[in-house]
Amino acid sequence: MNLEPSDEQRAAQRLAEDFVAREVAPYAAEWDRAESVDRSLVRRLGETGFLGLTLPEEYGGSGGDHLTYCMVLEELGRGDSAVRGIVSVTLGLVAKTVADRGDEEQKRRWLPGLASGELLGCFALTEPGTGSDAGNLTTRAVRRGGGGGDGGEYVVDGTKTFITNGTWADVILLFARTGGEPGHRGVTAFLVPADTPGISRRTLHGKLGLRGQATAEIAFEGVRVPASARLGPEGKGFSVAMAALAKGRMSVAAGCVGIARAALDAAVRYAGEREQFGGVIARHQLVQELLTDIAVDTDAARLLTWRVADLVDRGRPFATESSKAKLFASEAAVRAAGNALQVFGGYGYIDEYPVAKLLRDARVMTLYEGTSQIQKLVIGRALTGVSAF
Incomplete structure (x- = not known):
């Protein structure tokens, strides 16, 4: 590389x-x-x-x-x-x-x-009762008419939540249960126009971070979806979701590097301007330690993320490396924003300065597209060859 x-x-x-x-x-x-x-x-x-x-x-x-x-x-x-x-x-x-x-x-x-x-577009996987346990989702798509192939239609009922772009999206990449098989084997993916009758959407307000995103709850009530909207074979939707999330975790990791960089830039600038004890606080060794920790975390997270991108571009397996990058970068972003806030002191706690928003935005990165704990299970399973689920 x-x-x-x-x-x-x-x-x-x-x-x-x-x-x-x-x-x-x-x-x-x-x-x-x-x-x-x-x-x-x-x-x-x-x-x-x-x-x-x-x-x-x-x-x-x-x-x-x-x-x-x-x-x-x-x-x-x-x-x-x-x-x-x-x-x-x-x-x-x-x-x-x-x-x-x-x-x-x-x-x-x-x-x-x-x-x-x-x-x-939006990615409708998460449900109120199935976050990390995505394989046991309960939204159902019941086949009506047409036999096999692309004939007939599905009728969808269920609710999705925490869906980014949910109230803005024109197309919903929807995951629903189509078969009686337990777990992931009965899940199918669909591309559903968001204006299809029976779909209602509600914006979720009051989030800790990522407030500018249109995060939504989406309800499906008797939504008729043609079989031609199915993305891939029936019953293979879970693999579609996992493949998408493997690449998506690379995206989250890259964004976390950006948060850490923003925290470093803000903290270095402030430390060079803020005067205490007869000089700028950038002179103080413990402040320098905080800045150093942010800088090292940022570089390490970037290199882990770039490794994933390199593997994807060369057509090599990358899912485990993507989990490692997402795990480290998301936790690093939280540490970086926390350290930057410490440099700012009390001023970091008000939104006149940028670090409070950085910390709020960073915190959710350890939760969505697979929590830090789920990433550890994925990595552990890859290391041991033993299923974690």
Whole structure:
């Protein structure tokens, strides 16, 4: 693995850095207080090419490799994790899954709009009673007519929760139980237009962090879905979800590197300005220790994330490495934001300064797309060959 990014990768990173400085950073605190990112930002993300990264150009994508993708996601995470999450879900979880698993008609229908920002996607896996235990979801899709193949339709009933982009999405990547088999064997994936009759959506307010994201509860009541909307074979949806999450954890890790970088930048700047005991606090060794810990965590998290991107681009297995990157980077982001707050002292505890938001945003990274404990189970299972579930 060459650790020196190419000129093209650096150019994409600079483009993202400029975009964040112009379109994101000046408004991040305002969006956090309002609990909503400016919806028009999605189209601008598409126009810049960020929503089409790694997608085939024949379907409206902007191409590029996964290291470029991670570098861009790091910059977005540095500016506002809520914006990074919008991209991670609609591109990383939904559009990439359609590109990998969809048939030609599904690719033509959904990918151009998702890549341009005209459409937005959400990933509807989590349920009120099944978070980490995703294999035992209870939303049901009952087959009606058509026999086998693509004929007939499914009728969906159930509820999903904590769905990023849920109230904004135009297409829902839905996971529902279609068979009587227990656990993951009865789960099927579908691409469902969000305006299908019987779907109702409610925004969840009062979150600790990532307030700018449109996080939702989605209810399905007698929703009729044609069999042609099925993504992959019936009963194979759990593998679709796990493959998407393996790449999604790379996205989360990249965003966590961005949080840690933002914490380091803010803490170094403040330490060079704040005077106590006759000089700036950057002179004090214990403050330097806090800054050093953030810097080391940031670099280590970035290298773990880049290793995943390299494996993906070379077509090598990457799921365990993705769990390692997500585990370390998410916990590192929490440590980095906490250390930065310590540098700021009491001023870090108010939202006039950026570190309180960084800490709130970082905390959820250890929870979604698989908690830290789930990542440890995944890694332990890979090390021992013994199932953790």
